Amino acid sequence: MPVAAVIPAYNEEKTVGNILQLLKSISLIDEIILVSDGSTDNTAYIGRSYDVSVIELPQNRGKVGAVMCGVKSTNANVILLLDADLVGLKKEHVYDLLLPVLKGESDMTIGVFKNGRGATDLAQKIAPFLSGQRALQRWVFDKLKDYNVKDYGLEMALTIIAKKENLRVKTVVLNELTHVMKEEKRGFIIGVASRIKMYWDILTCMLKLKLEVF
Numbered sequence: 001m002p003v004a005a006v007i008p009a010y011n012e013e014k015t016v017g018n019i020l021q022l023l024k025s026i027s028l029i030d031e032i033i034l035v036s037d038g039s040t041d042n043t044a045y046i047g048r049s050y051d052v053s054v055i056e057l058p059q060n061r062g063k064v065g066a067v068m069c070g071v072k073s074t075n076a077n078v079i080l081l082l083d084a085d086l087v088g089l090k091k092e093h094v095y096d097l098l099l100p101v102l103k104g105e106s107d108m109t110i111g112v113f114k115n116g117r118g119a120t121d122l123a124q125k126i127a128p129f130l131s132g133q134r135a136l137q138r139w140v141f142d143k144l145k146d147y148n149v150k151d152y153g154l155e156m157a158l159t160i161i162a163k164k165e166n167l168r169v170k171t172v173v174l175n176e177l178t179h180v181m182k183e184e185k186r187g188f189i190i191g192v193a194s195r196i197k198m199y200w201d202i203l204t205c206m207l208k209l210k211l212e213v214f
């Protein structure tokens, strides 16, 4: 069953290289697609240097736009979604996300950080369903087409759809994995603004999909 890893990246030159290098060493993955979402740094250049498929969007489309573009470009049946700002990604994390889907035991897996860093562990403990680390059957992803999901609403939408349709979802622990937080990447003011926008996207997505998840 062909597997594509889709990595949305907006100005992630500091972290994306290590992620691509690790993914390239995993034979379960047939295709690696880096979507540089209007990045103004060396993200796309680094992607090309690892000899993976690089889609360079001329303008920033937001996370869901970037991911959709990447998924559209492949025929793979199984999609692995990973953020480009992960720190500490190991092969075991990727296997733990992919294998339940490849074995047909789960329709989607959701990876939750543990023992990474206090702040990012806590965020995912409170809201594991927001995690960007997932593996899923393509037909699950394709259900997003029926909804008008914006930017950071992606994970909330996938989680709600899975619940609504009674899909088999497995939460897997990603030990000693963390990511660079918005405030660390973009500075305090832009980081906080981006965080507020993220929560707004999530809230509007929840309201739109009219389903309670709590």
Ligand SMILES: O=c1ccn([C@@H]2O[C@H](COP(=O)(O)OP(=O)(O)O)[C@@H](O)[C@H]2O)c(=O)[nH]1
Binding pocket: 007, 008, 009, 010, 011, 012, 037, 060, 061, 062, 063, 066, 082, 083, 084, 085, 132, 179, 180, 181, 182
């Ligand atoms: O407009 C955007 C915003 C984010 N991202 C990517 O989506 C992932 C998650 O976004 P972000 O880092 O902002 O979320 P956080 O990790 O802080 O929750 C990262 O790989 C980003 O580079 C993107 O492709 N386009």
Ligand SMILES: O=C(O)[C@@H](COP(=O)(O)O)O[C@H]1O[C@H](CO)[C@@H](O)[C@H](O)[C@H]1O
Binding pocket: 063, 083, 119, 120, 123, 124, 127, 129, 130, 131, 132, 133, 152, 153, 154, 155, 156, 179, 180, 181, 182, 183, 198
């Ligand atoms: O875990 C979370 O609460 C947020 C915010 O993470 P940080 O506070 O920047 O560590 O990040 C996740 O949620 C976003 C919306 O679902 C996803 O797009 C990100 O991939 C995910 O890391």
